[in-house]
Amino acid sequence: MAKQGVVIVGGGIVGVSAAYWLSKNRIPVTLLDQYEVPNRWSASGDHLQLFGLTHGRDAFYSEMSAKALAFWRVLNKESGAEVFCAHGMLDLAEAEHGYEEDSLRVLKDMRVPAQRLEKKHIAKLYPMINTRAVRWGLFHKDGGIIWAFRAVQALASLAQKQGAKVRPHVRITEIVKDKNGIRCLRDAAGHSWEGERFIFAGGCWTPKLLAQWRLPVRVTRQAQIYVRPLLNSGRYRPQHFPVFSVKSAGFYGFPLHIHGFLKFVDDRRGPLEKKPDPAAAKDAGTVFEKKCRKFLGRFIPELERFTESESSIGYYVSGKDGDFVVDRLPGAPNSFVACGFSGKGFGLGPVIGGALADLAQDRKPEINLHRFRISRFKR
Numbered sequence: 576m577a578k579q580g581v582v583i584v585g586g587g588i589v590g591v592s593a594a595y596w597l598s599k600n601r602i603p604v605t606l607l608d609q610y611e612v613p614n615r616w617s618a619s620g621d622h623l624q625l626f627g628l629t630h631g632r633d634a635f636y637s638e639m640s641a642k643a644l645a646f647w648r649v650l651n652k653e654s655g656a657e658v659f660c661a662h663g664m665l666d667l668a669e670a671e672h673g674y675e676e677d678s679l680r681v682l683k684d685m686r687v688p689a690q691r692l693e694k695k696h697i698a699k700l701y702p703m704i705n706t707r708a709v710r711w712g713l714f715h716k717d718g719g720i721i722w723a724f725r726a727v728q729a730l731a732s733l734a735q736k737q738g739a740k741v742r743p744h745v746r747i748t749e750i751v752k753d754k755n756g757i758r759c760l761r762d763a764a765g766h767s768w769e770g771e772r773f774i775f776a777g778g779c780w781t782p783k784l785l786a787q788w789r790l791p792v793r794v795t796r797q798a799q800i801y802v803r804p805l806l807n808s809g810r811y812r813p814q815h816f817p818v819f820s821v822k823s824a825g826f827y828g829f830p831l832h833i834h835g836f837l838k839f840v841d842d843r844r845g846p847l848e849k850k851p852d853p854a855a856a857k858d859a860g861t862v863f864e865k866k867c868r869k870f871l872g873r874f875i876p877e878l879e880r881f882t883e884s885e886s887s888i889g890y891y892v893s894g895k896d897g898d899f900v901v902d903r904l905p906g907a908p909n910s911f912v913a914c915g916f917s918g919k920g921f922g923l924g925p926v927i928g929g930a931l932a933d934l935a936q937d938r939k940p941e942i943n944l945h946r947f948r949i950s951r952f953k954r
């Protein structure tokens with residue numbers, strides 16, 4: 576590794592995690608972001624994100640989540656801040672056999688503590704849930720909330736303490752290549768950023784930033800809403816009400832947090848967006864609000880008539896087959912890209928960042944990146 580080290584574009588969870596791991600190994604690293612690190616326009620810049628180990632039958636993701644869980648616990652200690660709170664996660668099943676049953680089987684195989692909750696247990700523990708709408712529930716205590724903004728802040732600050740340089744307000748507009756790969760990056764102010772290796776973790780801006788590679792990814796508009804309960808707000812506190820998901824209905828939700836609001840996210844794939852611009856995104860509109868009321872009316876009826884709410888649009892990036900893209904850039908062997916994390920990239924960000932740090936040091940990543948290769952789309 577030459578003295579110039581690694582240049583990372585993107586100070587979301589993936590970029591700061593890569594900076595953290597590289598600087599921990601004393602590799603010179605410079606992290607660039609067009610805004611502050613963290614910033615509210617990045618996907619990583621929300622107050623909080625869900626973390627869970629349930630991924631249906633996809634044990635590979637559950638195993639990655641288990642690795643991430645260990646890291647989030649370490650980060651709580653290392654940063655001295657409460658970044659991750661494991662109050663548990665509840666998956667509500669509308670049918671007997673399906674995603675939740677597969678998830679339970681995988682967790683059992685991995686020896687992750689998880690329990691099946693029958694309707695009567697759900698009614699007793701979470702009286703706000705309409706048990707006529709659900710068949711059973713899967714609870715695992717290791718799921719919970721990650722305070723996202725705070726987590727990015729903590730990782731950036733630890734990386735800086737370890738020697739990383741963080742440079743906000745640097746927007747990369749040009750990539751200069753030669754026959755060996757990428758030679759340098761140019762920013763909007765005309766400065767050049769040289770490095771031995773380059774990592775691109777630009778979230779929804781990645782397809783534009785790496786336009787010459789025509790990455791096989793799609794960007795979709797995704798809506799979420801913050802809702803204040805009209806009554807009984809105490810019982811939605813994280814100690815009493817976990818993060819939860821109804822996979823079949825396409826929504827997941829959070830307990831009460833900042834300013835007494837609950838958050839609900841529509842996880843179903845939204846409309847395609849050719850020119851994502853988080854800084855210009857408006858609220859999610861009345862049609863989405865109606866969908867939320869319908870979802871709540873079915874699963875948590877007392878929340879259906881909310882009067883105070885705030886919705887917003889974010890962007891999922893996903894590989895065209897729905898999976899992640901983490902790989903060396905074709906024709907640029909000194910450079911790597913990571914994007915396409917749809918709605919599960921925050922919790923897994925530190926593991927992806929670790930894999931990128933390994934790649935940039937010519938080390939074999941701890942996770943097998945084979946399924947995330949760009950070349951899979953050519954087959």
Ligand SMILES: Cc1cc2nc3c(=O)[nH]c(=O)nc-3n(C[C@H](O)[C@H](O)[C@H](O)COP(=O)(O)OP(=O)(O)OC[C@H]3O[C@@H](n4cnc5c(N)ncnc54)[C@H](O)[C@@H]3O)c2cc1C
Pocket residue numbers: 584585586587588589590607608609610614616617618619620623624625626745746747748776777778779780781784797798799840888889890891913914916917918919920921922923924
């Ligand atoms: C509505 C919504 C809800 C979600 N909920 C969850 C959840 O509950 N749990 C979960 O695990 N995941 C969730 N996700 C997914 C998760 O937020 C993302 O997968 C993850 O944050 C992506 O991180 P990132 O670092 O790749 O990108 P980002 O966080 O978007 O960061 C990219 C950074 O790159 C910078 N950048 C881009 N281009 C340039 C450039 N040219 N020059 C300089 N800087 C540049 C940007 O400014 C930005 O700061 C959700 C996503 C959305 C949209």
